Amino acid sequence: MEVGNIREMKEEFKGLEQYKVILEDWIPKDASIVIALGDTYVYYSPSTTHFHLKLSKEVHSKSTAAQVLENRHKTAILIDETIFGTAFYVIGYPIIIEHQEAALVVIFPSSYVPEKQEQYKFLTGKQDEDWVPVPIEQVSHIESLQKRTWFYAADDQYKINCTLKELQLKLPEYFLRIHRSYIINIYFIKRISKDLASNFFVELKNGSELPISQSYINDLRKFLEF
Structure with a gap:
């Protein structure tokens, strides 16, 4: 399956777009969404800030997606440089697709600053x-x-x-x-x-x-x- 081909994703994994719609109410408009199933990213909805970046096809063993798939828990806000080869803030969620465990990862723009972080003086x-x-x-x-x-x-x-x-x-x-x-x-x-x-x-x-x-x-x- 070719990563980024959303039409094919819709046919094989019905309902993936629902996650984007649900998350749109609270994530920044310039955030992107990826979904991992097994060791592959099967869905990618890029924002304008990430559109020019190339998504890794395989889920890296140290990625946020791999952590979600292993622990089956929502992550804290992390920095992940495995998705695009460049560091971005992300947050991961466990989801189920076609009765299979999957990971949904929200990728924030690099200008994003997590709330309630005590800043260096x-x-x-x-x-x-x-x-x-x-x-x-x-x-x-x-x-x-x-x-x-x-x-x-x-x-x-x-x-x-x-x-x-x-x-x-x-x-x-x-x-x-x-x-x-x-x-x-x-x-x-x-x-x-x-x-x-x-x-x-x-x-x-x-x-x-x-x-x-x-x-x-x-x-x-x-x-x-x-």
Whole structure:
């Protein structure tokens, strides 16, 4: 069965559209829905923010869908990078299709921030042999490089023992993911431009130039209204 071919899905798994209709009352309009049956995604209703992304055909063993299928419980809001190859907030639900156990996963846009998350007021980073707490509003951007995470404030670089995936859960809303390797503080943006190949990049006030991936440009456009 070809993933994403909704007409074929409707014929073989009647009633899948009902889940989309039910969820429309409470999920963001720019959220997407996928349904997993066994080790395959059998249904995909993309939002405009995810339409350009390629859905994985197979359910990854560490995915939210796999967790739902194994435990048969609704998940908390998680970050899942197995569905599109890019990290997004998701929530999973156990459902039944044609008397078979399945998993429904709601994929939120990258601009989505979970409610009731206690936000960071500072980040503590290591510089040389010292640990330094830095107020969060002074952090210009955060980078994942060579399996390590670094954040930048003024002209200083600090190493932190968290992944971008973990940090993203508790950063203030003015921190936006622009690339699988970068999160930026929008108050440090100097300009957003295109290179000769029409790829977007952001120049920060400290002179750093960072690429903006196609996976995140729509969310950045929406948040900054450009």
